[in-house]
Amino acid sequence: MSTLEASQGELMQEAQSSRPRPGILLDRDGTIIVDHQYVGLVDRVEFIDGAAEAIAKFNGANVPVVVVTNQAGVARGLYGIDDVNRVHQHMAERLAAHGAHIDMFLFCPYHSSGVVEAFARTSDDRKPMPGMAKAAAAALNLDLTLSWVVGNGPEDIGLAEAVGASAVFVGPDSDPRPGVWSFSSLAAAASFILERICRVNSVHDVPPSAPTVPGNSTKFPSSPIMSASLYLGGYIDESARAARSIKAVDLDRAAAILLGAYTRGAIVFSCGNGGSASIANHLQCDHLKGVRTETDLSPRVISLSSNIELLTAIANDIAYEDVFAYQLQSQSRPGDVLVAISSSGRSPNIVRALAWARDHDVRTIALTGFNGGDARALAEVTVHVDCTNYGIIEDLHQAVMHALAQYMRQSRMTADAISSTMF
Numbered sequence: 001m002s003t004l005e006a007s008q009g010e011l012m013q014e015a016q017s018s019r020p021r022p023g024i025l026l027d028r029d030g031t032i033i034v035d036h037q038y039v040g041l042v043d044r045v046e047f048i049d050g051a052a053e054a055i056a057k058f059n060g061a062n063v064p065v066v067v068v069t070n071q072a073g074v075a076r077g078l079y080g081i082d083d084v085n086r087v088h089q090h091m092a093e094r095l096a097a098h099g100a101h102i103d104m105f106l107f108c109p110y111h112s113s114g115v116v117e118a119f120a121r122t123s124d125d126r127k128p129m130p131g132m133a134k135a136a137a138a139a140l141n142l143d144l145t146l147s148w149v150v151g152n153g154p155e156d157i158g159l160a161e162a163v164g165a166s167a168v169f170v171g172p173d174s175d176p177r178p179g180v181w182s183f184s185s186l187a188a189a190a191s192f193i194l195e196r197i198c199r200v201n202s203v204h205d206v207p208p209s210a211p212t213v214p215g216n217s218t219k220f221p222s223s224p225i226m227s228a229s230l231y232l233g234g235y236i237d238e239s240a241r242a243a244r245s246i247k248a249v250d251l252d253r254a255a256a257i258l259l260g261a262y263t264r265g266a267i268v269f270s271c272g273n274g275g276s277a278s279i280a281n282h283l284q285c286d287h288l289k290g291v292r293t294e295t296d297l298s299p300r301v302i303s304l305s306s307n308i309e310l311l312t313a314i315a316n317d318i319a320y321e322d323v324f325a326y327q328l329q330s331q332s333r334p335g336d337v338l339v340a341i342s343s344s345g346r347s348p349n350i351v352r353a354l355a356w357a358r359d360h361d362v363r364t365i366a367l368t369g370f371n372g373g374d375a376r377a378l379a380e381v382t383v384h385v386d387c388t389n390y391g392i393i394e395d396l397h398q399a400v401m402h403a404l405a406q407y408m409r410q411s412r413m414t415a416d417a418i419s420s421t422m423f
Contacts (some may be wrong), residue, residue, distance in 0.1 A: 020143035022197045024058055025133055025159070027151030028069035028107075031170055031186055033091070035152070040071075040079025042090045050187025056100035057190050063197055064103045064140045068132040070155065071107045075114025084109070104139060106132040127151075128158025133165070145241060148193050150186060164244055168193065196233065220389050238389065243396055245386035251400065253381045254365045259408050261337045261363075262291060262299040269332060269362075270303045271324040271353060272341035275394045277305035279341050279367075279401055286405040294421065295412035302331065304353075324353035334361035342366070343393040345373025354378040367400060369393030 029035040032055070034046040058065045067088070073079050088105040095101055108127070114120035125131030137144050149160035152171040157180055160167035168189050169175035174182035183189035220238040225231045261268050268287065270280035284303040291299050304324045305311070314323045328338065338357040342350040345368040354375055357364050366372075366379035369387050376382045385396045406423050413421070 020137075020141050020146075021064070022146040022148070023064040023066060023136065023140060023142040023144075024193065024197075025066050025068045025136060025147060025149045025165070026055075026102075026186070027127075027149075027153065027156045028067050030152035031150055031156075032067070038073040038076075038078050039087060040073050040083045042086055045087060045090055045094070047094060048185060048187075050185055052095050052098035052100050054186045054190035055095060055102070056098055057194060059100055061194055061198070063194070064136075064142060065101075066104045066106060066136040066140070067102050068127065068136065068149075068159070069105075069107045070111075070127050071109050072111035072114065072126075074109035075111035075116055075119035077115050081109060104136060106135060108132060127153075127155040128162055130159065130162040133159060133163045137163075145244060146197075146237075148197070150189060150193070166196070196237070220387075220392070235389075235392065238387065239392050239395060242385050242387035242389075242392055243399070246383060246396070246400070250381055250383050251404075254383055255404055255407055257337055257363055257365060257381060258287070258339075258404060259411070261335075262287075262297045262408065264335070265298075265300065266336045267300045267302060267332065268337045268339060269328060270301070270339045270341065271305050271350065273305075273347050273349070275390070276341040276343060276367075276397065279394065279398050280305045280339070282398065283339060283341075283401050283405075286402060287408075290405045291409050293409065294417060295409055297408070297412060304328070321348040321352050324349050325356040328353060328356055328360075328362065332357070332360070332362050335363070337363045337365065339365045339367070340375060340379065341397055342373070342375050343369040343390050343397075345370065345375035347375075350375055351378065367397045369397075 026032055029039055032048060032051045033039060034048055036044050036046070039045060055065055071084050074081060074084065084107055092102060108123055108125040108131070109119045110121055110123035110126055111119065112122045123129070123131065125135070133144055133149070136142055144163040144165050147165045148168060149156055149165045150168040150170060151157070152169065157167045157169060157175060157177065167180045169180050169182045170185055170189060172184065181189070181192065183192070220234060221231070225234060258268060270283045272280040281303045284301045284306065288299050288301040291297055304327045310327070311323050314326050318326060332338070338353060340350045340354050345366065351374045354364050354366065355378055358378060364379045364381070366375040366382045368376050368382055369385045370393070372382060372384050376384060383400055385393045387393050387396070410418050410423070
């Protein structure tokens with residue numbers, strides 16, 4: 001169990017009555033104070049230049065700031081719980097002199113290799129495990145997926161990954177992992193973090209009367225945004241949230257169905273309307289030419305959205321609802337695969353094609369958004385994007401299409417070939 005110390009009880013009470021908001025979770029040693037190895041005594045506390053001022057900036061923007069620190073020195077018998085609390089009290093006093101404060105101190109005194117019996121065990125609170133972050137979220141009403149974790153160690157980046165937060169690495173080096181921002185210090189990172197939190201707040205400040213869609217946690221945009229740059233920032237933030245909503249198990253099942261089809265020579269059909277039609281056409285390109293390049297696979301892929309003469313003939317002479325199902329009736333065989341792309345999941349020609357495929361032993365994958373519509377229920381596997389913005393849904397459907405193609409391609413390549421190839 002982590003030990004908590006709240007500096008502002010009023011803030012906690014206020015937080016419980018409001019919507020979840022972003023917060024900043026700061027590592028302690030190496031981020032706020034110099035890492036002198038097991039800082040358990042007040043006289044070993046040395047603030048890193050600019051750290052107090054950075055925290056004051058966060059306070060000024062009304063962003064909750066939480067310290068989350070592993071303190072294995074307690075388990076190793078180097079100092080006690082009271083010593084850690086004294087260090088934190090000293091830090092709070094020093095920060096106050098700079099007009100700054102920490103809203104909550106959390107620390108984990110446990111370690112599996114400890115010599116103090118009471119603390120010699122594993123703990124879900126020890127970073128990179130999510131215990132301390134979850135405790136902060138519960139106490140201060142934080143949305144961890146909108147929050148930031150800042151630290152100088154792999155355990156801090158791991159914590160961010162564990163709770164879906166954004167990650168900032170601070171120190172003289174940099175972290176090479178995708179999606180991790182690196183800065184020389186907390187002071188250098190402060191403005192960058194604040195700018196992005198302000199973007200999120202402008203996007204997610206939804207009044208109670210704003211329209212929402214069941215099953216979706218946000219609506220973007222929910223109110224006017226005054227500049228293109230802020231709009232793009234909000235668009236990117238909502239895209240990141242929506243991307244995290246895609247279930248790994250569904251993506252893996254879709255990949256297995258497609259790879260099975262490409263391995264045994266079955267045909268993969270794709271279809272969609274409007275922007276989704278362009279994704280269906282692009283799927284034919286990347287899943288035929290792209291997957292084949294430098295592999296032993298020879299995919300057979302057909303986009304049912306690509307032949308304008310055939311589409312208009314079917315639509316004019318029969319019905320637009322039949323433009324995809326009619327083609328499947330002539331060209332597909334049992335064991336083939338249909339990839340149907342529809343943001344709403346409600347397009348009648350998509351629904352009809354999925355229903356026909358299901359009834360004739362053609363395996364089905366749907367890419368959907370919003371609440372998924374009938375397509376989500378009909379498809380054998382649905383890769384669903386939990387979002388209400390057409391552009392973001394289509395962007396992520398395109399990303400899913402690319403990711404599936406590249407995954408299958410590299411799965412049939414040697415490690416040396418992968419390292420020397422541009423994807």
